[in-house]
Amino acid sequence: MIAHLAIWTQDLERMRTFYETYFGAKSSAIYQNTTKQFTSYFLSFGEGCQLELMHRPDVPSDSADPFIQRSGLIxxxxxxxxxxxxxxxxxxxxxxxxxxxxxxxxxxxxxxxxxxxxxxxxxxxxxx
The missing domain is CATH 3.10.180.10 (2,3-Dihydroxybiphenyl 1,2-Dioxygenase, domain 1)
Known part of the structure:
Protein backbone atom coordinates (compact mmCIF):
# COMPACT_ATOMS: atom_id res chain seq x y z
CA MET A 1 0.00 0.00 0.00
CA ILE A 2 1.30 3.48 -0.83
CA ALA A 3 1.49 5.51 2.38
CA HIS A 4 1.93 8.96 0.84
CA LEU A 5 2.98 11.01 -2.17
CA ALA A 6 4.97 14.24 -1.84
CA ILE A 7 5.06 17.50 -3.77
CA TRP A 8 7.72 20.19 -3.45
CA THR A 9 5.89 23.49 -3.47
CA GLN A 10 6.84 27.14 -3.78
CA ASP A 11 3.78 28.34 -1.80
CA LEU A 12 3.00 25.87 0.96
CA GLU A 13 -0.03 27.70 2.38
CA ARG A 14 -1.67 28.30 -0.99
CA MET A 15 -1.31 24.65 -1.92
CA ARG A 16 -2.65 23.46 1.47
CA THR A 17 -5.67 25.73 1.09
CA PHE A 18 -6.32 24.48 -2.47
CA TYR A 19 -6.45 20.82 -1.43
CA GLU A 20 -8.55 21.60 1.65
CA THR A 21 -11.00 23.73 -0.34
CA TYR A 22 -11.54 21.57 -3.42
CA PHE A 23 -10.77 18.03 -2.25
CA GLY A 24 -11.78 18.09 1.42
CA ALA A 25 -8.25 17.41 2.67
CA LYS A 26 -7.56 17.54 6.39
CA SER A 27 -4.17 18.99 7.23
CA SER A 28 -1.73 18.02 9.94
CA ALA A 29 -0.08 20.73 11.97
CA ILE A 30 2.84 22.31 10.16
CA TYR A 31 6.18 20.55 10.60
CA GLN A 32 9.24 22.79 10.67
CA ASN A 33 12.92 21.90 10.63
CA THR A 34 14.67 25.23 11.06
CA THR A 35 18.13 23.74 10.52
CA LYS A 36 17.20 22.58 7.01
CA GLN A 37 14.69 25.41 6.40
CA PHE A 38 12.15 22.67 5.65
CA THR A 39 8.40 22.91 6.28
CA SER A 40 5.64 20.47 5.41
CA TYR A 41 2.05 19.40 5.90
CA PHE A 42 0.51 15.95 5.57
CA LEU A 43 -2.93 16.04 3.99
CA SER A 44 -5.43 13.25 4.59
CA PHE A 45 -8.38 12.43 2.37
CA GLY A 46 -10.14 9.98 4.66
CA GLU A 47 -8.58 6.54 4.49
CA GLY A 48 -5.57 5.57 2.42
CA CYS A 49 -2.76 7.48 0.84
CA GLN A 50 -1.80 10.92 2.15
CA LEU A 51 -0.30 13.86 0.29
CA GLU A 52 2.75 15.58 1.76
CA LEU A 53 3.27 19.19 0.73
CA MET A 54 6.88 20.26 1.30
CA HIS A 55 8.74 23.54 1.04
CA ARG A 56 12.39 24.48 1.24
CA PRO A 57 13.59 27.81 -0.22
CA ASP A 58 16.49 26.27 -2.15
CA VAL A 59 14.33 23.84 -4.19
CA PRO A 60 13.79 25.38 -7.65
CA SER A 61 10.41 25.48 -9.34
CA ASP A 62 9.81 23.05 -12.20
CA SER A 63 9.56 24.71 -15.58
CA ALA A 64 8.21 21.62 -17.36
CA ASP A 65 5.05 22.16 -19.40
CA PRO A 66 2.18 20.49 -17.47
CA PHE A 67 0.34 19.71 -20.73
CA ILE A 68 3.23 17.58 -22.08
CA GLN A 69 3.63 13.98 -20.96
CA ARG A 70 7.10 13.09 -19.61
CA SER A 71 8.90 10.39 -17.67
CA GLY A 72 8.40 10.26 -13.93
CA LEU A 73 5.34 10.77 -11.75
CA ILE A 74 2.89 12.68 -13.94
Missing amino acids: HFAVSVGSHRQVDALTNRLKADGYEIADGPRTTGDGYYESVVLDPEKNRIEITI
Whole structure:
Protein backbone atom coordinates (compact mmCIF):
# COMPACT_ATOMS: atom_id res chain seq x y z
CA MET A 1 0.00 0.00 0.00
CA ILE A 2 1.30 3.48 -0.83
CA ALA A 3 1.49 5.51 2.38
CA HIS A 4 1.93 8.96 0.84
CA LEU A 5 2.98 11.01 -2.17
CA ALA A 6 4.97 14.24 -1.84
CA ILE A 7 5.06 17.50 -3.77
CA TRP A 8 7.72 20.19 -3.45
CA THR A 9 5.89 23.49 -3.47
CA GLN A 10 6.84 27.14 -3.78
CA ASP A 11 3.78 28.34 -1.80
CA LEU A 12 3.00 25.87 0.96
CA GLU A 13 -0.03 27.70 2.38
CA ARG A 14 -1.67 28.30 -0.99
CA MET A 15 -1.31 24.65 -1.92
CA ARG A 16 -2.65 23.46 1.47
CA THR A 17 -5.67 25.73 1.09
CA PHE A 18 -6.32 24.48 -2.47
CA TYR A 19 -6.45 20.82 -1.43
CA GLU A 20 -8.55 21.60 1.65
CA THR A 21 -11.00 23.73 -0.34
CA TYR A 22 -11.54 21.57 -3.42
CA PHE A 23 -10.77 18.03 -2.25
CA GLY A 24 -11.78 18.09 1.42
CA ALA A 25 -8.25 17.41 2.67
CA LYS A 26 -7.56 17.54 6.39
CA SER A 27 -4.17 18.99 7.23
CA SER A 28 -1.73 18.02 9.94
CA ALA A 29 -0.08 20.73 11.97
CA ILE A 30 2.84 22.31 10.16
CA TYR A 31 6.18 20.55 10.60
CA GLN A 32 9.24 22.79 10.67
CA ASN A 33 12.92 21.90 10.63
CA THR A 34 14.67 25.23 11.06
CA THR A 35 18.13 23.74 10.52
CA LYS A 36 17.20 22.58 7.01
CA GLN A 37 14.69 25.41 6.40
CA PHE A 38 12.15 22.67 5.65
CA THR A 39 8.40 22.91 6.28
CA SER A 40 5.64 20.47 5.41
CA TYR A 41 2.05 19.40 5.90
CA PHE A 42 0.51 15.95 5.57
CA LEU A 43 -2.93 16.04 3.99
CA SER A 44 -5.43 13.25 4.59
CA PHE A 45 -8.38 12.43 2.37
CA GLY A 46 -10.14 9.98 4.66
CA GLU A 47 -8.58 6.54 4.49
CA GLY A 48 -5.57 5.57 2.42
CA CYS A 49 -2.76 7.48 0.84
CA GLN A 50 -1.80 10.92 2.15
CA LEU A 51 -0.30 13.86 0.29
CA GLU A 52 2.75 15.58 1.76
CA LEU A 53 3.27 19.19 0.73
CA MET A 54 6.88 20.26 1.30
CA HIS A 55 8.74 23.54 1.04
CA ARG A 56 12.39 24.48 1.24
CA PRO A 57 13.59 27.81 -0.22
CA ASP A 58 16.49 26.27 -2.15
CA VAL A 59 14.33 23.84 -4.19
CA PRO A 60 13.79 25.38 -7.65
CA SER A 61 10.41 25.48 -9.34
CA ASP A 62 9.81 23.05 -12.20
CA SER A 63 9.56 24.71 -15.58
CA ALA A 64 8.21 21.62 -17.36
CA ASP A 65 5.05 22.16 -19.40
CA PRO A 66 2.18 20.49 -17.47
CA PHE A 67 0.34 19.71 -20.73
CA ILE A 68 3.23 17.58 -22.08
CA GLN A 69 3.63 13.98 -20.96
CA ARG A 70 7.10 13.09 -19.61
CA SER A 71 8.90 10.39 -17.67
CA GLY A 72 8.40 10.26 -13.93
CA LEU A 73 5.34 10.77 -11.75
CA ILE A 74 2.89 12.68 -13.94
CA HIS A 75 -0.37 12.79 -11.98
CA PHE A 76 -2.39 11.36 -9.14
CA ALA A 77 -6.12 10.65 -9.12
CA VAL A 78 -8.75 11.62 -6.60
CA SER A 79 -12.03 9.72 -6.54
CA VAL A 80 -15.11 11.89 -5.93
CA GLY A 81 -17.80 9.21 -6.26
CA SER A 82 -19.93 9.92 -9.36
CA HIS A 83 -20.08 11.38 -12.87
CA ARG A 84 -22.08 14.30 -11.46
CA GLN A 85 -19.44 15.05 -8.83
CA VAL A 86 -16.62 14.89 -11.41
CA ASP A 87 -18.53 17.39 -13.55
CA ALA A 88 -19.42 19.65 -10.60
CA LEU A 89 -15.89 19.83 -9.19
CA THR A 90 -14.38 20.35 -12.65
CA ASN A 91 -16.83 23.19 -13.34
CA ARG A 92 -16.17 24.74 -9.92
CA LEU A 93 -12.39 24.68 -10.47
CA LYS A 94 -12.78 26.14 -13.97
CA ALA A 95 -15.07 28.91 -12.67
CA ASP A 96 -12.51 29.70 -9.98
CA GLY A 97 -9.82 30.17 -12.62
CA TYR A 98 -7.94 26.86 -12.49
CA GLU A 99 -6.80 25.25 -15.74
CA ILE A 100 -8.60 22.17 -17.01
CA ALA A 101 -6.14 20.04 -18.99
CA ASP A 102 -8.70 17.50 -20.23
CA GLY A 103 -12.29 16.36 -19.90
CA PRO A 104 -14.53 15.54 -18.33
CA ARG A 105 -14.70 12.50 -20.57
CA THR A 106 -14.86 8.73 -20.63
CA THR A 107 -11.43 7.34 -21.50
CA GLY A 108 -10.80 4.44 -23.84
CA ASP A 109 -10.33 2.14 -20.86
CA GLY A 110 -13.67 3.16 -19.34
CA TYR A 111 -12.71 5.73 -16.69
CA TYR A 112 -14.76 8.91 -16.36
CA GLU A 113 -12.41 11.72 -15.47
CA SER A 114 -11.14 15.21 -15.93
CA VAL A 115 -7.61 16.49 -15.47
CA VAL A 116 -7.06 19.77 -13.63
CA LEU A 117 -3.92 21.67 -12.68
CA ASP A 118 -3.37 22.74 -9.09
CA PRO A 119 -1.93 26.21 -8.33
CA GLU A 120 1.60 25.00 -9.14
CA LYS A 121 0.58 23.09 -12.29
CA ASN A 122 0.58 19.54 -10.86
CA ARG A 123 -1.86 17.29 -12.73
CA ILE A 124 -4.79 15.84 -10.78
CA GLU A 125 -7.24 13.38 -12.30
CA ILE A 126 -10.71 13.78 -10.85
CA THR A 127 -12.47 10.47 -11.28
CA ILE A 128 -15.40 8.44 -10.01
